[in-house]
Amino acid sequence: MTVRQAVAGAAALLAEAGVPSPDVDARLLAEHVLGRSLYLVPSAATFADLGDQALQSRFAELVERRRSREPLQHITGQMAFRHLVLAAAPGAFVVRPETELVAQAAIDAAAAVARTGRRPVVVDLCTGSGAVALAVATEVPEADVHAVELSEAALAVARRNVDAIAPRVRLVRGDAGAALPELDGTVDVVVSNPPYIPPDAVPRETEVREHDPDMALYGGGADGLDTPRAVVAAAARLLAPGGTFVMEHAEVQAAAVRDMVAARGLTDVRTERDLGGRDRFVVARRPG
Template sequence: MQSTTPRVRDLLQRASAMIERVDAEWLLAHALDRPPGWLWAHADDAVEAAARERFEALLSRRAAGEPVAYLSGTQGFWSLDLRVTPATLIPRPETERLVELALARLPADAPCRVADLGTGSGAIALAIARERPMAAVVATDASKAALAVAVANAQRNGIDNAWFRRGDWCEALGRERFDLIASNPPYIALGDPHLGQGDLRHEPPDALASGSDGLDAIRRIVRDAPAHLAPAGWLLLEHGWDQGEAVRALMAAAGFVDVATEPDLEGRDRVTLGRRP
């Protein structure tokens, strides 16, 4: 008598009618405790009841809108495997552009000091720390829960040249000065309809929105960063696709030089940077 136990391909086919195929693959791989690539080589394998139940529960939650990263508890970023929770923003590929631009301004074989403001899961700080092992990287966040995730991610990825402090933006930096300060602050305007759509509905609001024009956090960082930058030190800020001109103006007014906006891989304004004279 032929078994009626569903196969991997059966579950993926049914799930793909409810959610995106790639999401279904990630969730089934997570339920099976296997890498996603395993599914292709084992498409005809039967899936036992316990794994099916885990997958069905994840599928229902994803169909209701919960982000895959929160359901699986992990998100890849740069060369890192990061734990994420609803206390942290989900790291996104476009933020890797900020890391690239920061690394281009840091020595590869000499000590330097870097700060990451509003670190969340620790993505930016840990990516820089991994690529620049001689750097001392300080990561700050106002959220105790987010910092706990970032500390766990440093341990998870074996990174020991990053330190974590609780505080709002530059407040946790004391009187220290850094060769580079980076941040991916909230930059969506309060009341923006996108905040009620897709994955954003489930991410921490304080990590997404900042003031009526989305620039309140950026204004504060631009105002306070010069006191924490070494001479010729750099400030790099991620922002929305339509905010480059406004952020350049803020930096110029604060006395930064060599101010410029760099695009992401899709050609949209993504990071504005400037140097303390």
């Protein structure tokens, strides 16, 4: 059996198991095992041709794990975010494409400050794996980036990513609502992808429901907005006059989030949509 035939068979098995992107996942698992792009593999090549027969067994093992709906990112130990390849592991939220636009809004705001000749100060609350903080740090290299996370498991993953990509990012273990009091009134951008799922809104996706940590999913309170409220309060004290606030939320929470942000005295409050056209994050400014 050639590698390509094995991948096609694996894709069929994954599709049967309900995996959302079976063809892509089968290809990525094969590339992970082989350590090379499948596009560089001759069409007639077998696993044995490219190493040894054990590679095929290893591929079958990983496909079975994916069939059980273990996240692809946990299997390969990697996840993509914007231009970055990040370490992924159980205990840290698997970052989603929707959050790339949240990062973009923070990057744009930080870059605007940098263009004035000043080093922007950026705080990422509930950083998880560090994805947003690292996107800002690498795309706006002038920025001084601080990333806050309460979970020790997530912080360990963030530390791996920071050490590998941008060691100058400052990682802080702490509660988002009380973090970094020494920066009060001096921050140019506060960005956050906090937990925001209500307790009765169990995620449909098996990968999310069974593998992402509850601490990264459920925001607390009947509406799931306890943690986002704490984040908004922290942003209101951290931001300098004219500073920008960006926070992800669920589509159905857009109006409630706008209200809570405005109640904290932030202005120019607006909801932005994700790549699927869903209300996904709020952007606001501290007046001044």
